[in-house]
Amino acid sequence: MKNIFILLGMFLGIAVFAASCGDSKKMKTGEINKEKENETVMDGANVKEIYFAGGCFWGTEHLFQQVRGVVKTEVGYANGKTKNPTYEEVVSHTTGFTETVKVKYDADQVDLKLLIDLYFKSIDPTTLNRQGNDVGDNYRSGIYFTDVNTGAIVKAEVEKLAKNYSKPVVVEVETLKNFYRAEDYHQDYLDKNPGGYCHIEPGLFEEAKKANALPEAKK
Known part of the structure; x- marks a missing residue:
């Protein structure tokens, strides 16, 4: 009888261990899937x-x-001097x-120069x-990059666009020092709040839709 209880205990222990491993494996699989979900846009694309910093x-x-x-x-929030800042800070x-x-962006589908051009149209550089109504160093304009080749394109394009203005262009063109994701309620804000504040003219959103649209979509 004693041996039966021992065998039963061993069986239950193995079952519990197996269940725990299954939960652990399931959790890890979920984490991997979540990572894969975030990387979906990267697959097969350049x-x-x-x-871009340009006001709100x-x-x-x-x-x-x-x-x-x-x-x-x-x-x-980019290029600041603290860690993990809040919006209030x-x-x-x-x-x-x-x-x-x-x-x-997929560099095989859209040219960085087009993005910079649209950006310039959205601000007073x-x-x-x-x-607009946004005042303070946290609303300063800037284009920040993470590699030398992109930096060269940005600098050349800003210099070219600057010739269209009679006043000096004060857009920062710098290497990205740091970037911290803003709070969730700021993400996709105008999709969630269509009537929310925006310093950009609505017509520019329509122009952006057509700027790189496929030929049949421009009609």
Whole structure:
């Protein structure tokens, strides 16, 4: 009888262990799937990234979401001097961060120069620390990059576009130092709140839709 109880205990222990391993495996699989889900836009595409700061990031994100070839956007805070800033800290003008949109795009579908051109149309590049009603260093304009080749394109394009203005262009063109994702309620804000504040003229969103549209979609 004693041996039967021992064998029964061993059987139950193996069953519990097996169930725990199954849960652990399931959890890890879920984590992997989640990672894969986030990487879906990367598969089979020449995806690159660029960061645009141009006043309130709600409108800037919505602008780039209209462009065919842009595969992912995320709003956040760039090139500041602290870690993991909150929105309240950023708008206090003490952190050095600027509201920024991380744009991932398929370079085989859309030209970076087109994105820069649309960006310039969405801002007044001659105003320092201001776009529309948004005033402060957290609303300064900038284009930030993570590799030398992209940086060269950005610098050349900004220099070319600057010739169209009588005043000095004050858009920062710098290597990205840091970027922290903004709070969830800021993400896709104008999709969730169509009547929300935006300093960008609605007509530019329509222009962005057509700027890189397929020929049949432009009609």
